[in-house]
Amino acid sequence: MPRITAKPQLSQHKETNGNGGRALPSMNGTKYAVRESPMFDPRPIRIIGIGAGASGINMIRTLRQTLSGLPFEHVVYEKNKGIGGTWLENRYPGCRCDVPSHSYQFSWRKNPSWSNLFASAAEIEGYLRDICDEEDMWGCIRTSHRVLSAVWSEEKSVWQVEVENTGTKEVVQDVADFLIDASGILNNWSWPDIPGREDFEGQMIHTAAWPEGFNVDGKVVAIIGNGASGLQVLPQIVPRVKKLYHPVRTPTWVLPPRIATMKMGAAAPVINQVEMGPDGEFTPAQIQRFRDDPTFYELFIRTLDLDSNLKFALSLVDGSPQQQWAAQKCREFMTAALGGDRALCEALIPAFPIGCRRLTPAPGYLEAMRDPKVSVVTEGIKRFVRGGIELATGEVLEVDAVICATGFGRSFRPPFPIVGRKGNLQDVWRVEAPASYMSVGIAGMPNYFKFLGPHAPIAHGDIFKLSEHIARYVARAIRKCQTEGILSICPSDAAVAEYAAHVEAFMPRTAWAGACRSWYKGDGDGDGDGDGSVVALHPGSRLHFLGMLAEFRGEDWEYVYAAGNRFAYLGNGFTGEEAEAMKRMNM
Structure with a gap:
């Protein structure tokens, strides 16, 4: 049995008036007293x-400031043994970010030494570890600690949080005035919803838990899934396998090589000055230039x-020439990469609008489809059997x-109970479609x-700068509560409903x-x-x-x-600076 220990609650300044710890305004019959x-x-x-x-690490710095x-x-x-989130967990062959490295970084910690235009998982994790070292963050991070539940106490105005040390199995009761969820959206990896998985006698692995x-x-291998991880790992292993089956349930748009498109677009005057290899690797001279020439580095x-910000226009269907142009260029690229093979083109080139599913660059993926060792499987999968995969x-x-x-x-429902005023959010979002206030509040x-709740810009580019803005928003709200006598703050039902109505009308x-x-x-359950x-x-x-x-x-x-009065924070008529000055003068 796990041992339960209690963690002392931090004392709070709550105005008392002999009425359950909370003073009421005069309109309720209780005399208001000045603080x-x-x-x-x-x-x-x-x-x-x-x-x-990334979001949790940035939040540490933002709160300190x-x-x-x-x-x-x-x-x-943090539930894992180390920091980094997705960049710690995903280590399959070819795993890298599909957003340019110099965009996928914090504005306050720029790194001129990225080795590639698209950094690997290990390099991004190392970048985040370096930040924790430089910013002395390790003291407030508890790795190998999994949150089991969080329950809001209306009486005490605190979150009661149960946390398990995954190493010792000890369960700790903690409390917090504020709970900040930076657990991410694509975090809990899942097996395919195919029966018979336990019957398969071969080796079955998931890309997010690569052994x-x-x-x-020399093996006969099947890769199920043609999202980002499937598209990255497949061309990496084709040269090594004896045979590869690739069941494809739904086609996906594959973007032309990013470097080539940037060299022909608005970014060309700058990109063409950058020395890098065919796979995006920067030359040593180029990395040194980034270090020595901050003006060019900032321009880059x-x-x-700018290249990233312009891409939203590609997602607009009605009256968007950018959409039509991008779809045509992608279709031409995919057809050429597939060698014009009619069967492959029909199986792999979508009929739905470009952007309906996540747009994915995939160097070498389409070319690998033409390898004699690769078979694209379009028939549905019925089940796993002892020796492999039975098709429909x-x-x-x-x-x-x-x-x-x-x-x-891919559900927005949290992986553990979070119980607020309306009950367990897991249950609420099982009945209702997930909704948020500007993706930040519930x-x-x-x-x-x-961070990155429902209606967040998760398909709009890098999350690092997004997390900076979200963190500042959250930290300012917390500061307001801390300095204005606010015990709790919550987005109104009306605001959340009206924001959801706007989203519904816009999409x-x-x-x-x-239709994809x-x-x-x-x-929300994907x-x-x-x-x-x-x-x-x-x-x-x-x-x-x-x-x-x-x-x-x-x-x-x-x-x-x-204090039951929104202006109680005005206090005794002095500012903090005046109070400190009078204290120094013994007044």
Whole structure:
């Protein structure tokens, strides 16, 4: 049995008036009393973060800056043995980011030494580890700690959080005034929904849990899934296998080589000055130039960001010449890469709008389809059997190993109970379509903030700069609560409902709402039936999202005040600076 220990609760400044710890305003019949403290006098708070990936790491720094000089504690629980999130977990052959490295970094920690235009998982993880070293973050990160549950106490205005040390199996009870969920959306990998998995006697692995030493040399292998991981790993292993079967349920748009397209587009004047190899590897001289010439380095970053920001126009279906042009160019590229093979083109080139599913660059993937060792399988899979995969036709593909590139549990429902004012969010979002307030707040969830919740711009480019803006928004809201006597803050039901209505009305303008199987749609569980509403994406461009979060709309939130009076924070008529000055003068 796990041992249960209690962690002391951090004391809080709550105004008392002999009425259950909470003073009421005079209109309720209780006399209001002025606080004997200066304006904005902060109360001590405790903050719990979930996840030490890029967003969780950036949140540590942002809280330190925004709450500088204020009394607060911050602990981040990370279920893995190390930090980095997806870049720690995914280590399959060919795993790398499909966003340019110099965009996929924090604005406050630029790295001129990226080795490739598209950094590998290991290099990105190393970048994040270096940040933790440089910023002295390890003291507030608890690795190998999995959050088991979080329950909001209305009486105490705190989150009661149960955490398991995955090494010792000890379960700790912690509390927090604020809960920040940076656990990510594509985090809990999942097996394909195919019966008979336990009957297969060969080796079955998932790309998100690639075993060290896994060897495909000379084997007959099947790769299920043609999302980003499947497209990356397949060309890496084709030269080593005896035979490769590739069941494809739904075609996907494969982008032309990114470097080539940038060299022909608006970014060409800058990109053509950059020395790199055919696979995006920077020459040593180029890396040195990035280090020595900050003006050119900044120009290069701005060029990449501009190239990324312009891509939202490709997602607009109605009246978008960019959409039609991009679809035509992708079709031409895919046809040429497939050698004009009619059967392959019919199986792999989509009929749905470009962008309906996630756009994916995949160097070598289409070319590998023409390898005699590769067979594209378009028949549906019935089940796994002892020796391989039985198709809907009854044919059995005899294989030694199955690689499941089937992604992640794509539901927005949290993997553990989070119980707010409306009950367990797992249950609420099982009945209702997931909805959020600007992807950051959830109705009925006080003092809870989420990175990349429903309606977030997860298909709009790099998440590093997005996480910076989200973190600043969250930290400013927490500071407001800490210094203005606010015990809890929660987006109103009306604000969440009206934001969801705007999203619902906007999405038919986009390719995301097209008739394709996509985890962007549905009730949030990723069934991808093609008929559901788009819940995963932001209704606008990347810059549109950043502009939306630029200011805090206080009118969209509901507050509970410690003193029952929203102006109690004004205190005794002095500012904090005046109070400190008088203290120094013994006044």
